[in-house]
Amino acid sequence: MDTNQQALQELQEGNMEEAARLLNQAIEEEPDNPVAYINFGNLLAELGEAEKALRFFEKGIELDSSAAAAYYGAGNVLFNEDKFAEALTMYQQAHKAGLDDSSLHYMLGMAYFQSGRVPHAMASFKRAVELDAEDTEARFYYAMSMAQNGMVEEAVAEFHVVTEQDPEHADAYFNLGVGYLHTKGAAEALPYFEQAIEIEPDHMLAHNGKKEASKLLNE
Incomplete structure (x- = not known):
């Protein structure tokens, strides 16, 4: 050695x-x-x-x-x-020098995502997930990128996979709530906001989502 x-x-x-x-x-x-x-x-x-x-x-x-x-x-x-x-x-x-693993594509995606270049981010996260299907955070941000690109139904499907891989992923449940609020309505969305709060009691966005869904149901 x-x-x-x-x-x-x-x-x-x-x-x-x-x-x-x-x-x-x-x-x-x-x-x-x-x-x-x-x-x-x-x-x-x-x-x-x-x-x-x-x-x-x-x-x-x-x-x-x-x-x-x-x-x-x-x-x-x-x-x-x-x-x-x-x-x-x-x-x-x-990447040009030959590095081509899921970690690099995830970090490429994060750099694009933080720079506001969401379509590029989505492509990088997609590649990261292709190289490592168990990379839950890459999949989560792949779904986030999809949602920001208006691909809400596709994003919802990926968020579901995230929660299967990590049942304690509060942000994924919150985003499922948001997705269902826009596609299926408050009744479908509410349980996901509640699940996010159960996992992370001080998840303010989930509390706001729950309040909005409850308000819509009571109207």
Whole structure:
């Protein structure tokens, strides 16, 4: 096991100081190897050191312009800093460099979604779900994108799958309530708002939805 692999093992076990020591050692042993810089970037990102993490990812990219993991790591740091346009560029670069898993497409979707580019988001979430049908959050945002694109019935079907995969997903039940309120009426919608509140008692949107549905039923 080389120094980088030892560092990764320590990182996975939560031994940050030992991981940092080993990564420093790896960089001293092989200063032109991008892997140690990328791993150090991941460690710093985990510690919330965004600016330092970015510098290490940038160094990794400088040493290997096809280092998909460096672009992806940088994208995550930028996304967490609410720099969605910059994050999107990094995720796109990671994809060009050969990364093509469900996690990347989910984060691409999130960056598009947060940037208001909903059709692009929907396509990315769709791809994430195709690659990993069990990715509940990707499916949830796929449904959200559908709803925002006016595909309410299709969104409702996906929200139902979300609640099957995660019966405690309050936001999915709330959105089912909204979907049924617009397509089938208050009587169909009300149980979903109630279910969302049962799971998350302070879900204000669900309380508002329940109030609206109850009002319509009493008119």
